[in-house]
Amino acid sequence: MNPSTEQTPAREQVRGELDLLITESVNEAYRDLDTWSTTDLVRAMNAEDQQVPQAVAAAEVEIAAAVDGVAERIANGGRLLYVGAGTPGRLGVLDASEIPPTFGVSPDLVVGVIAGGTVAIQHAVENAEDRADQGAADLEALGVGPKDAVVGIAASGRTPYVLGALQYAREAGAFTVAVSSNPGSTASSVAEVGIEVVVGPEFITGSTRLKAGTAQKLVLNMISTLAMIRLGKTYGNLMVDLQATNDKLRSRALRTVMLATGASAEVARTTLDTVQGSVKEAILVIKTGLAPAEARDLLARHGGRLRAAEQHAQA
Structure with missing residues (x-):
């Protein structure tokens, strides 16, 4: 028998586990999609993708818990680490x-x-996802500990590398979150918070880079972005901590100061120059009349939270 097709007990077990996963199930509506017109394929795939936001909405409570946990760890000097395979x-x-x-x-x-x-960012590394011990070792090498938050991402919820990382992180005292697309996943049982975004069978059977991947992208956007909002990295919905490292971002910094303060372009530009390009400091200087050094000190005393610093200055 060809070794590549030999059914070892381990392979049989994996196959049996996959058979039970929604992400591996077959959507009977698409059995003959290779015979469809391109327009019909586009329409059908887009219709499938419409299910993703609803699935994310069903996990809002768990996502909020993840955001708060991540923000708390970062506020106390920790990090956010994402762990996944493929x-x-x-x-x-x-x-x-x-x-x-x-x-x-x-x-x-x-x-x-x-x-x-x-x-592995650009090239598939075969069998890497099967190493639970490596998931643990990679986090140990990064010094993961009680201050940190670890988000394990696996559509199946059973990827050994991710499970090993989550188990290590939890034993190390880190805050742990699992993001999967199957209900009652193993990853959810290992993590403190389980986010299960159940998007159903994929357009191409088992191709979880599609709906499951889209759901993961939305959830990660929420976790990181909303944690940063909780940490005072925005002023309203304006990016006031952006790094103006190119012409586009320098223009955005100028526009942000103008939007936040109502100042003219000339005033905004001049003020940005006096605070070495800090959007937060420029806004605080314009809105309160503080000197640049005073604005910098006040922001530092309020943990970089612009609204809190502004309210203190105007009290």
Whole structure:
């Protein structure tokens, strides 16, 4: 028998587990989709994707719990770490990569950990997801501890690498969250908070980079973005901690100061120059009349929370 097709007990067990997962089930409506017109394929796939926001809405309570837990750990000096294999791992790396320029934080604050290491971001690393011990080892190498929050992402909710990471994180005292697309997942039983975004069978059977991946992206957007809001990284819905590292972002910083204060472009630009480009400090200077050094000190005393600093100055 060909070794690649031999059914070992371990493979039989995995196959049996997959047979029970919604994410691996077959949508009978699409049995002959390879015979459809392109327009019909587009329409059908888009219709399937409409289910994702509703599935995310059904998990709002759990997502809110995750946001609060993550924000609390970061506020006390911890980090947010995403852990996944394949598509979930790449989505975690993507979300982590976007946080520093958006909210002006250190690249070490939100970390994406992917099975197989950085090479797996662009290339599949075979069998990497099967190593529960490696998931634990990767978090140990990063010094994960009680201050941190760890979000494990796995559509199936049973990926060994993710389970090993979550188990290690929980034993280390970290706040743990599992994001999956199957009800009653193993990952949810390991983590403190289980976010199960059940999107049903995929358009292409088992291709969880589709609806499940879209759901994961939405959930990660919520966790990181809303945690940053809780931490005072926005003023209303304005990005006031953005890092103006290119012309587009410098223009956005100027526009943000103008929107927040009603100041002219000239006043906003001049004030930004006096505070070394800090959007928060520029807004506080314009709205309160404080000197730049006073605005900087007041923000520091309020943990960088612009609204709290403004209210203190105007009290």
